[in-house]
Amino acid sequence: MKKPTFTPYTQYQAYPVDEMERRAAEFYAEMQRRRTIR
Structure with a gap:
């Protein structure tokens, strides 16, 4: 199984x-x- 690649989220505001x-x-x-209401 391939190891997943993650992209860091750079827009995070604390x-x-x-x-x-x-x-x-x-x-x-x-x-x-x-x-x-439906």
Whole structure:
């Protein structure tokens, strides 16, 4: 089996912990608001 080749992700931005928590809370609130209608 061939060994896989990986390409490093160079666009990664590290955020401060308080910024990550704020963004996560906003995302969670948005997901709670959204509903799928078919």
